[in-house]
Amino acid sequence: MTTDLMTADAPLYPEVKPDSVWAKTIFTPTYDPMEFVKTNFMIQAKNTKVVPFRPFRTQSLFESRLGLSNVTVKPRQVGMSSITLALMTAVSVTTPNIASLVITHRDDTTETMRDTLRNFVKWLNEYHGMGIVIGKDNSDAMEIVNTNSWFFFGSSTAPGVGRSRTIHMLLGSELAHWQGPDPGKELGGMTESMPDNGLIFLESTPNGAEGPFYKIYNSDADYTKHFFPWFIEPSRRIALHGHELTLTPQEQMLVTMHNLSHEQIAWRRWKWKKLEAEGMYFPQEYPEDDQSCFIAGLRSVFPAERMIQFMNYARVAMYADYPVPGDPWDPGGVLRVWEEPKPNARYVLAGDVGGGHVEGDLSYLIVRDAATGDHVASLFGHWTPERFADESVAVALKYNMGLLCHESNGLGIGTVNRCTNVLKYPNYYYELRGESRGATKPKPEDWQAGFNVSPVSRARNFSKVLDETTNGRFRSHDENLIRQMTAARYERVRISGGWGDKITLPQHVHDDGFMSYAQSCMLMEQPVIGPEQRALPRQAM
Template sequence: MDEWTVESSSHEDSSFRKSRIRLGKLSDALRQIVPSQGDDLFHVQNFIENLKIINKRGELVSLIMNRSQEMVFHRLMESREKQVPARFICCKSRQLGISTLIQAFIFALITRYAYRFALVVANSIEGAQTVFSTAQRFSANLPDSECSFIPASNSRRLEYPAPHYSRLQIDTAANRNLGRGGTFHYVHASEVAFWEHPEEPILAINQCVPQHWDTLVFWESTANGAGNLFHQTWISAERGESDMEPIFLSWREFPEYSLPVAPKENLQLSIEEEAYASRHLLTREQTKWALHTKRNQCHNNWDKFHQEYPVAARLAFVFTGMPWFDQDRLQELLDNTAVSPSAKGYLKFRENSAEPEFVACEQGALDIWKLPRTDMTYSLGMDVGEGVGADYTVIQVLCNETGEVVARYRSNRVRAEIAGIDAYLLGSFYHFGLLGIERNGPGLATLTVCERGMADVQQISGYPNLYYHTFTDRKIPEETRRLGWITNRTTKEAMLSRLAQAFESGGIIIYCQNTLLEMQGLVWDAEKKAFKQSYRSAQSRLSHDDEIMALGIAYEMRMHNWENRFIAGPLPKGGEF
């Protein structure tokens, strides 16, 4: 939230100059399309760059935008050109001047337009006042030519008198009455990732801002771990699942974040540091700055450095614990492989037949990426939820030959017995592939239906290819078979270890975005020796690992098929073929 800027110089690089050229062209286009509106937006830039701030040297100077500020300003102007409500979430590195820019932009709008109301929300009153002091300084140093009204100001509000009436006020995220009974056109939510309980204030903000093109909701924050509302909203914005538009600002794009390197200077990089510099195409000057900052300002800790100065958005959200699955491969699949299903719906029995029939339906629980093929075999894993409105029941379908997850069933609107019918239908649809069902808790009811059928569903007489867990009974020195997959602490860790190894080696290909996000959030807490899920569903805001468990069981079924592929029956006594 520091007020500062970088003065323009002859050393501006080409991308910075291009940003200014784009802004000029955009302003020209606006004037041609909507003369009055374009004129206003054209003058907003000049208005902002005549506002006064205090720079790092303690001098009162004009706000000449730096590159990061230019990038954000360009996005703000674009949204107004399109005449759509402006909704942004900005994940940023430290001290880029974004809070200052948003305050300047909002101050320009409430000064130029009558009857506009703006709100600044921060985690604490001190944080809100720090941001608000920027607007107060703008007002105190505003030339008479820019405004004929003198706003009244106190510690929490800046308000123009009649007939203008526009105002800017501050509040905290802890205020239970935030936004109640009022309408705001522009809202600046500062450091949202650090709000203690962000769901309620964000809900209040969403209700008090109209869905009109001349409105703005701008979240800005450095990251503060994974799994919180800021992280989940960022993921949704990246995936295009919400109205929020993502803006990521890397430290690498900021010219000041570099240190001079002598011609023969040896930076003495570790293997990890060299890999970081190479992967992100850093110059020697940027590399020196990054290492100096990590070692001296971030306790020589990569996680802290990535959180405060991320070079890529995914690095900003530090997980508490060790990510269980390869994060680079997960991101690669999320960026390049994850796609919407080719078909969505449900399965039902054909009339007077035990054969399944697919019915397309947008509300269906079944997502299909690839239909069954006669030359392929399949394995299915099922994690059974508690029932209606509780955890999800998930079935993952894995192609044995290709390792592709070709279909996924996911619902928390079915009871365990009905889920058994759906499991039978899905298994029969994919050539009666080996079906492993977790037997813990409600899974027993599902297993009973799949093994014995249901009296009122005549088409089900028992699934012919159910998985049985084989173990040696200590009381009776012989092998015992028990229906279903048994999940306990030992089997879960072993199963997920094998799944992680197969995933890292490329043995499994996943098209489902939600499955990948669950995998991205699964971490191992070494201190508690337990798994923890940091990803929360965008819909329920709850953490789930149902899709991971179902996928793990499906992979175990695939391995079971592979191990038994040459064995037609039990071995003769003595182990001879």
């Protein structure tokens, strides 16, 4: 005998409480979704048996703290995606005309979530005889016939998903790992398809202090932020039978700050070693605070401890000399100054050239004291390449006519050409290219303005940044730069018939500040140029 949830004469389950988030949604569910889950839902345990869904402590805390828009630093092995999918299913099988969108970072993960939803419905029918009918069911959509509710599916690799329909509930899973050139723009297209009182679930394991997940979690946006450290779950401990551990200083700090037991520290040690052997990093997979987890990573280029120090060292600029407005299509930018130019000091300025439009990379110029290596100012904005040349020269003149350079590839050609041929800036960087590279008597025509970025030169300059951070010579207050550095990862690539590591940044992470700083490391090695030489073309020096 089946139960028709939509036509029952009396309420079968507790109704939504007036003060809960569910009462604020545009679709106000027929029954309290969490109570419906706890009463009826089944789930497959790790031993493959189908058992009643009994929420973990973390899952219950999550549901009790829900807002209309939610962003969650996703801990491992506590079923955050499972509880979210269960709540969405509970709403969809009891409330009419609900449209839900499920998006993940990969097609196979989206398919796994679709299987989870299908199993929830299957077990509601098998164990409770609810007679829920699934109509259309494919990789793009699943229909709940009884309530005329729909689940739509997609991955971040398919642009434009969710833009053509009104969505009441959105699950964006592993947002920090979304593929594509602009995950933030894709997410914005989805959320704009929702009413203001729709329900948004964004969740992810961290992946660097950059990108839309990090920005949303650390912004003042109207999102309820959820963070659950690993030690909330009471099962995460190993019995020591009265023995006590000899704690490291870091472990002692955790015990003191969070009142942890030695049994919990024993579990932490065991899990840390296990993950390390599997190529993963405990602080990223099982976060202990909601800042260092964004920086931690086994394949991170820069050590997490260093990056945390740099983030703490970053401070507000002494002043912002700009914003300088751009042309009607050019939004302009800002100059941040941490140290004014000192008389007779030598400075180097390295620039990475963007496209001059709001959705593209910034144009970024970094100013460093050539003697101390201190990063003293940053100029960045969405200028056209030619306008960026004007602003770069203005800053270079401010900093004692410092040695100025931009990348000469692609859009950089316009910036380099304007600096040298139009503005005729006298202290511009030239390098040897072609057959004259390494020659004792180079040809004059082989001196070329600007810095030519190639895979070899990029790798060389990246390694210089790593050397500075390792040896304590990195001194920057620029939070934009430091956040980009946290996203840098080693990628295994084939090199000369073998395997090696290449430093890369995820496709969606802007690398303009990082590239500028890397180029500045090269400029730091250039010879001192006296005032009498500044009036001469670089090739004459």
